[in-house]
Amino acid sequence: MTYKDVYSAWRTDPEAFWLAQADLIDWDSAPTRAYFDQGPAGEWFVDTRVNTCRNAVDRHVEAGRGDQIAIIHDSPVTGQIFRLTYTDLRDRVARLAGALRAQRVVTGDRVIVYMPMVPEALIAMLACQRLGAVHSVVFGGFAAHELAVRIDDAQPKAVIAASCGIEPGRVVAYKPLLDRAIEAARHKPDTCVILQRDQLVASMVDGRDVDWHDVQRNVEPADCVPVPGNHPAYILYTSGTTGQPKGVVRPTAGHLVALQWSMDAIYGIKAGDVFWAASDVGWVVGHSYICYAPLIAGATTIVFEGKPVGTPDAGTFWRVIQDHKVKSFFTAPTAIRAVKREDPQGTLIGDYDISSLQALFLAGERADPDTVTWAEEKLGVPVIDHWWQTETGWAVAANPLGLGLLPIRKGSPAVPMPGYDVQVLDEAGQPVPSGTLGPIAVRLPLPPGTLLTLWNAEDRFRKSYLERFCGFYETGDAGYVDDDGYLFIMARTDDVINVAGHRLSTGAMEEVLASHPAVAECAVIGVADPLKGQVPVGFLCLKKGVDATPDGIRDEVIALVRDRIGPVAAFRTALIVDRLPKTRSGKILRATMCSIADGQTYRVPATIEEPAVLEEIGVALQVAGFPISKT
Numbered sequence: 001m002t003y004k005d006v007y008s009a010w011r012t013d014p015e016a017f018w019l020a021q022a023d024l025i026d027w028d029s030a031p032t033r034a035y036f037d038q039g040p041a042g043e044w045f046v047d048t049r050v051n052t053c054r055n056a057v058d059r060h061v062e063a064g065r066g067d068q069i070a071i072i073h074d075s076p077v078t079g080q081i082f083r084l085t086y087t088d089l090r091d092r093v094a095r096l097a098g099a100l101r102a103q104r105v106v107t108g109d110r111v112i113v114y115m116p117m118v119p120e121a122l123i124a125m126l127a128c129q130r131l132g133a134v135h136s137v138v139f140g141g142f143a144a145h146e147l148a149v150r151i152d153d154a155q156p157k158a159v160i161a162a163s164c165g166i167e168p169g170r171v172v173a174y175k176p177l178l179d180r181a182i183e184a185a186r187h188k189p190d191t192c193v194i195l196q197r198d199q200l201v202a203s204m205v206d207g208r209d210v211d212w213h214d215v216q217r218n219v220e221p222a223d224c225v226p227v228p229g230n231h232p233a234y235i236l237y238t239s240g241t242t243g244q245p246k247g248v249v250r251p252t253a254g255h256l257v258a259l260q261w262s263m264d265a266i267y268g269i270k271a272g273d274v275f276w277a278a279s280d281v282g283w284v285v286g287h288s289y290i291c292y293a294p295l296i297a298g299a300t301t302i303v304f305e306g307k308p309v310g311t312p313d314a315g316t317f318w319r320v321i322q323d324h325k326v327k328s329f330f331t332a333p334t335a336i337r338a339v340k341r342e343d344p345q346g347t348l349i350g351d352y353d354i355s356s357l358q359a360l361f362l363a364g365e366r367a368d369p370d371t372v373t374w375a376e377e378k379l380g381v382p383v384i385d386h387w388w389q390t391e392t393g394w395a396v397a398a399n400p401l402g403l404g405l406l407p408i409r410k411g412s413p414a415v416p417m418p419g420y421d422v423q424v425l426d427e428a429g430q431p432v433p434s435g436t437l438g439p440i441a442v443r444l445p446l447p448p449g450t451l452l453t454l455w456n457a458e459d460r461f462r463k464s465y466l467e468r469f470c471g472f473y474e475t476g477d478a479g480y481v482d483d484d485g486y487l488f489i490m491a492r493t494d495d496v497i498n499v500a501g502h503r504l505s506t507g508a509m510e511e512v513l514a515s516h517p518a519v520a521e522c523a524v525i526g527v528a529d530p531l532k533g534q535v536p537v538g539f540l541c542l543k544k545g546v547d548a549t550p551d552g553i554r555d556e557v558i559a560l561v562r563d564r565i566g567p568v569a570a571f572r573t574a575l576i577v578d579r580l581p582k583t584r585s586g587k588i589l590r591a592t593m594c595s596i597a598d599g600q601t602y603r604v605p606a607t608i609e610e611p612a613v614l615e616e617i618g619v620a621l622q623v624a625g626f627p628i629s630k631t
């Protein structure tokens, strides 16, 4: 079936379409219907009972593929390559689940997972699924404060963490960050299971911390516990407009059905194929396409503990593709830009046999046409941009390789996937003609696998996504559709920025800057960056009579953001200005500041209080080395 057939089959009868896809899942109690008009935005496969771990692991062993490799850990930062078969994986997951159960973790309990790119991270996630416990994985690049915020919101019974992560040139001690986070949090987990890595052995807290291996000794392996279809599979926190992250709740059954469908249809991957998503388990790409989807589909997944460059060089990606015969590869455009910057001619590609590769998939930020063209020319395979979000869990728009590739239009993530009726709207919520820029929304209900709600925050869920356009989910992205139905995603409509493929909140950074005693007011904007896509730039107005040097304050606020949010914020530029540009009603004109910093021509807003302030912002940016624009 072609894309056109599949999309129109969904449009004609969504219920029949999703029930047919559900046949590929092993149910403990099969669906009698697909859609249920309940919850804040509708729910799927509610009347089922099912277990994610059974579908991702056990069923492949039972089907006779126990000897197939499930996970390859390729770790250039430690020099290790390690393979785990589906049988090994089942046994390890069942044992860890048994150990968690012995620690009184039961169905519905939350478990925070704070681990680097090691196979134990996937084992921990799957062990939670086995029990019906709800994991919440926290990215290693966040600081203790961010971890504490998540602990307080998710209220985990247990935490599973590693002693350390490894960044090029430094070992990141996770355990002291975890200890600080638990100390700061109001909620205290009962147990912390600690994986001690050779690179750094962490000290343990008596009565709370248990060693990963010790805790599993002599425990009875746990079986899979079937859960209702709308049981939360996991919570994944993502950036919103404030310092309080949004806990996206993923429903179990829809997640299974949608990811199973996507592996073959979008990525052209079947059982036994090797699939590689070079992301991190802390992000949604890592959840869906390092852990769940490849395993649900019975493929081999790669857990890569390295960087696109510097581990040891810009040929690492091509070496991994060669060594493990990767068929489809998925990464962020920023990673390809990093490789291109180090190896502009793509010379290192020639050192490896990458003939197994059928396509490169890009997501996480807009894939700029230059990067797509470079990768296409150097790799000789289709380079496929696709657009999605933590909230959706799988692609809203893509060029589905498994359904026969459509013509590629650079700069566009192509066309909506089944389940998504994507519309560009005007301020009144009416669809606009093709070619017109506007906020992008998806007609409700969203398809299976998309967020159920926000954890502990249903009101926020409604306000953030459902209220602005009646009957639609508001994506937070703006763009347009061309005459042939190709989508172009151009910008966010909120305070979210995208730094090296990492989604961050400028609002959260502003909260940190404002907490500095010398800062009277501040603004943070995302400024275009040739490598990272965007970088945050802070503007500070100081309190009168502050007794500190501007340089000292700059260093302090930069350190504060690193300490409160984490190194991943990549906050390195703070500019001290006398005033911020505001409307007469006092709203800071962040969009105009962005235009100035990005070198775009801009119009002085009619509502501005003092137009001269824009000049001052321009001067501050120019002094800091940004190529600014004029009105």
Ligand code: COA
Pocket: 139, 140, 141, 142, 165, 167, 168, 172, 278, 279, 280, 283, 285, 307, 308, 309, 331, 332, 334, 335, 338, 363, 364, 499, 500, 501, 502, 531, 532, 566, 567, 568, 569, 570
């Ligand atoms: N644990 C601890 N620290 C981390 C971390 C982790 N998991 N991930 C990143 N950091 C740190 C980095 O070490 C760096 O620290 P530094 O300020 O001390 O140098 C800081 O966070 C910023 O990291 P990053 O923005 O990633 O910049 P970089 O210069 O280290 O690397 C790229 C640039 C482009 C190579 C890298 O960002 C990359 O590979 N991006 C792809 C991201 C991706 O796959 N996203 C998923 C969407 S599909």
Ligand code: AMP
Pocket: 238, 283, 284, 362, 363, 364, 365, 366, 367, 385, 386, 387, 388, 389, 390, 391, 413, 475, 476, 477, 489, 490, 491, 492, 498, 502, 503
């Ligand atoms: P995250 O929730 O971290 O996956 O980030 C989602 C956001 O990243 C989206 O809302 C977009 O703003 C941006 N994004 C992801 N993929 C793309 C893409 N292919 N093109 C443009 N923007 C993208």
